[in-house]
Amino acid sequence: MAATHASLQAGQVAMTTAPAEQPRIRIRDVTLSYGALQIIGGISVDIAAGETISIIGPSGCGKTTLLRMLAGLARPTTGTVELDGAVLGGPDRSVAIVFQDYGKALLPWRTAAGNVSLALEARGCPAKERPVIIRELLDKIGLGRHADKYPSEMSGGMQQRLQIARCLAQEPKVLLMDEPFGALDAMTRQALQDEVLALVATTGATMVFVTHDLEEAIYLGDRIVCLQPNPGRIGRTVEVRLPRPRDQLVTREDPEFLRLRRELYDLIKDDHQ
Amino acid sequence: MNNLSLRRLLLGLLGLAAFILVWKLITDAKLVSPIFFPSPQRTLTSLINGLGGGPLLGQTLETVERMLLGWLLASLVGIMLGALIGVSRRARAYIAPTLELLRPLPASAMIPIAIAFLGFSDQMVLVVIAFGALWPMLLATIHGFAAMEPRLYEVSAVLGLTRLQIIWKLALPSAMPMILASLRLGLTISLILAVVGEMLASREGLGQSVLLASRSFRSADLFAGIVILGAIGLVGSRLLSAAERRLLRWQATSR
Numbered sequence: 001m002a003a004t005h006a007s008l009q010a011g012q013v014a015m016t017t018a019p020a021e022q023p024r025i026r027i028r029d030v031t032l033s034y035g036a037l038q039i040i041g042g043i044s045v046d047i048a049a050g051e052t053i054s055i056i057g058p059s060g061c062g063k064t065t066l067l068r069m070l071a072g073l074a075r076p077t078t079g080t081v082e083l084d085g086a087v088l089g090g091p092d093r094s095v096a097i098v099f100q101d102y103g104k105a106l107l108p109w110r111t112a113a114g115n116v117s118l119a120l121e122a123r124g125c126p127a128k129e130r131p132v133i134i135r136e137l138l139d140k141i142g143l144g145r146h147a148d149k150y151p152s153e154m155s156g157g158m159q160q161r162l163q164i165a166r167c168l169a170q171e172p173k174v175l176l177m178d179e180p181f182g183a184l185d186a187m188t189r190q191a192l193q194d195e196v197l198a199l200v201a202t203t204g205a206t207m208v209f210v211t212h213d214l215e216e217a218i219y220l221g222d223r224i225v226c227l228q229p230n231p232g233r234i235g236r237t238v239e240v241r242l243p244r245p246r247d248q249l250v251t252r253e254d255p256e257f258l259r260l261r262r263e264l265y266d267l268i269k270d271d272h273q
Numbered sequence: 274m275n276n277l278s279l280r281r282l283l284l285g286l287l288g289l290a291a292f293i294l295v296w297k298l299i300t301d302a303k304l305v306s307p308i309f310f311p312s313p314q315r316t317l318t319s320l321i322n323g324l325g326g327g328p329l330l331g332q333t334l335e336t337v338e339r340m341l342l343g344w345l346l347a348s349l350v351g352i353m354l355g356a357l358i359g360v361s362r363r364a365r366a367y368i369a370p371t372l373e374l375l376r377p378l379p380a381s382a383m384i385p386i387a388i389a390f391l392g393f394s395d396q397m398v399l400v401v402i403a404f405g406a407l408w409p410m411l412l413a414t415i416h417g418f419a420a421m422e423p424r425l426y427e428v429s430a431v432l433g434l435t436r437l438q439i440i441w442k443l444a445l446p447s448a449m450p451m452i453l454a455s456l457r458l459g460l461t462i463s464l465i466l467a468v469v470g471e472m473l474a475s476r477e478g479l480g481q482s483v484l485l486a487s488r489s490f491r492s493a494d495l496f497a498g499i500v501i502l503g504a505i506g507l508v509g510s511r512l513l514s515a516a517e518r519r520l521l522r523w524q525a526t527s528r
Contacts, residue, residue, distance in 0.1 A: 071431060072430075072431075073427055073430065073431070090430070091427075091430040091431045091433065092433075093431075093432065093433045095431070096431065097427075097431055099424060099427075099428075101424060104422050104424040104425070105424050105425070105428055107425070107442075107443065107446070107447075108523055108524070109446045109447070109449070109521075109523045109524075110446075110523075118432065118434075118442065119432050121434075121438070121442070122429075122432035122433050122434045122438065123432075123433065150523040152523065152524070170431075170432065
């Protein structure tokens with residue numbers, strides 16, 4: 001049950017049971033400003049190990065900025081992001097991020113296998129062990145037969161799969177996803193949603209998934225954080241009490257799914273007015 | 274596709290044949306005195322004699338060696354220096370404007386300076402070639418590094434790549450299309466400067482041979498030398514194009 005250790009009041013948790021289970025990620029009073037312009041205006045969230053959080057909100061609400069701070073690619077102006085209790089000072093190999101623009105995030109001069117290899121080279125994996133790991137990862141993500149293809153020879157869905165495989169090669173504790181399926185067609189998107197859920201379930205990774213697609217947010221998440229713009233802050237946090245494993249047909253027809261969709265829709269709609 | 278390249282080759286040969294024909298017509302009509310302008314046949318004879326028993330083969334090898342050494346030197350220095358400057362935004366800001374100022378300086382203007390320091394020597398010619406051919410490689414590497422996809426810097430930060438790994442695994446390959454184009458340009462400049470250097474410093478080679486032939490009104494020898502110089506340029510450029518196609522095959526497939 002994600003709900004038990006997902007308390008928003010960090011102080012309260014510390015007061016109660018003695019060694020309160022440490023959240024994997026703790027976002028504490030984080031703000032971010034560029035000069036006089038405040039992008040993020042005070043966000044606090046705890047994310048438990050193994051939890052999947054969806055972040056939604058209208059464009060310009062700071063979803064991506066928040067994710068970049070979790071990746072260590074942006075520094076909060078005030079407040080801290082903690083990973084396993086230690087303040088995150090910059091990018092960390094145990095936090096992987098899947099960018100939306102897979103075309104720019106992959107190395108066009110390396111094959112699929114070569115792109116996955118980059119992550120292994122970065123963490124000093126011996127050259128002899130790499131082929132086996134690469135093979136395994138590509139098989140896992142459904143690219144086993146395309147190891148020797150260059151990104152330019154692959155479809156968008158395959159390229160995004162490849163980026164995910166490279167992130168998995170980092171052996172991350174946290175997987176950050178920045179609207180990863182936004183540019184893909186509906187069928188590919190659903191297939192990838194299920195694959196990512198299966199991967200997260202087997203690796204036990206914590207996932208933070210930014211999307212503007214409400215249904216995707218519900219389908220994937222244990223909790224949904226709804227951001228509001230100007231400056232970006234948490235509007236509401238919604239628990240998703242849908243059974244796992246999720247199923248594209250059954251889950252999406254669940255009355256709870258429909259209720260959540262309505263609730264979130266109303267919430268987002270208000271922001272757009 | 275194979276058909277297409279065959280057709281292109283045939284068209285190219287046809288153009289060359291037309292060029293030689295016009296050349297022959299002009300010389301046959303004696304529009305220009307044969308003392309200055311030999312016929313294609315005389316040029317060919319001189320070419321065959323020169324390459325057979327004559328000095329032309331040795332001179333060709335001298336010039337090619339000079340060109341290749343200078344070009345290699347320029348490429349190594351250019352790419353390494355370019356990588357050092359290109360990898361740091363601050364270094365680029367400091368150094369790039371000065372380089373832009375030095376670049377348009379004609380390499381031949383360096384020759385008197387090089388002569389003053391090194392005399393009429395092979396080293397002098399080599400230095401002039403290397404200096405002149407350096408610029409395309411240096412600037413292409415700097416620009417290639419600067420033009421690297423910013424997303425890739427973020428990817429490398431998240432993966433935890435070291436600075437050296439970023440240069441070697443990301444920046445250099447991403448700058449490779451620009452660097453390869455500059456290598457071709459650099460080779461052309463090397464050939465030009467090898468010839469000029471030989472002429473000015475009287476070093477053994479095609480440049481000197483062509484100059485001497487011109488001074489003694491041996492127009493057929495002069496043109497034979499020029500034909501070989503053209504062939505050297507063509508072969509060099511073709512070899513580099515082939516290397517380019519091979520190294521950039523990840524790009525060719527993106528159509």
